[in-house]
Amino acid sequence: MPTIAHEFDWPDRVVIGTVGNPGSRTFYLQVRDGRRVVSAALEKEQSALLAEKIDEILDELMVNEGNPFSVPATTPVELVDNDPLDQPVDEQFRTGAMGLGWDPSTAQVVLEAYPLIVVDADEVDALDEDDLEPEEVLLVRMPVGTARAFAKRTREIVGAGRPLCPLCGTPIDPEGHVCPEPDDR
Numbered sequence: 636m637p638t639i640a641h642e643f644d645w646p647d648r649v650v651i652g653t654v655g656n657p658g659s660r661t662f663y664l665q666v667r668d669g670r671r672v673v674s675a676a677l678e679k680e681q682s683a684l685l686a687e688k689i690d691e692i693l694d695e696l697m698v699n700e701g702n703p704f705s706v707p708a709t710t711p712v713e714l715v716d717n718d719p720l721d722q723p724v725d726e727q728f729r730t731g732a733m734g735l736g737w738d739p740s741t742a743q744v745v746l747e748a749y750p751l752i753v754v755d756a757d758e759v760d761a762l763d764e765d766d767l768e769p770e771e772v773l774l775v776r777m778p779v780g781t782a783r784a785f786a787k788r789t790r791e792i793v794g795a796g797r798p799l800c801p802l803c804g805t806p807i808d809p810e811g812h813v814c815p816e817p818d819d820r
Contacts, residue, residue, distance in 0.1 A: 639771040641673045649775055651682045651789040652720035657796045665720050666775050672721050675748050675773050677730040686789035688735050689782050704742045706779045714784035744782040748773040
């Protein structure tokens with residue numbers, strides 16, 4: 636079966652947002668173009684790493700001789716997006732593997748998100764190549780300013796969770812916190 640591609644070449648909006656309260660939030664990568672909206676669930680750690688790697692790509696492009704792509708060092712004010720996710724949030728899939736790249740022909744950061752594939756350990760030997768082919772992919776191309784704004788918002792969203800304990804580094808619940816034993820960390 637061919638892979639279904641949800642492609643966004645020049646999206647109107649691409650953001651990370653959450654649903655739920657800190658400690659039980661679900662993170663979403665949401666992309667909108669006109670009336671078409673696709674939302675893919677992902678982990679908090681995936682969101683944080685995605686923002687970090689996008690900034691690394693953009694920072695590396697900035698130090699290239701002459702910065703031929705006009706990469707902004709900070710988020711352009713007109714691209715700041717603090718609005719909530721578009722409603723309703725319909726999860727297209729839960730994200731597993733992700734890819735990130737640069738397309739110099741369009742001066743865009745390219746993001747690929749694939750569904751999480753869950754396989755039982757006893758079924759691994761019986762898998763063939765078709766079983767590992769993703770059913771769908773979310774392919775997003777972001778101009779550099781949009782990518783910078785995306786990374787900034789994502790860092791803010793990730794940082795808005797529960798505070799971390801200064802002693803053990805684990806999240807502090809609203810009800811209180813007891814540091815885990817060193818063997819449990």
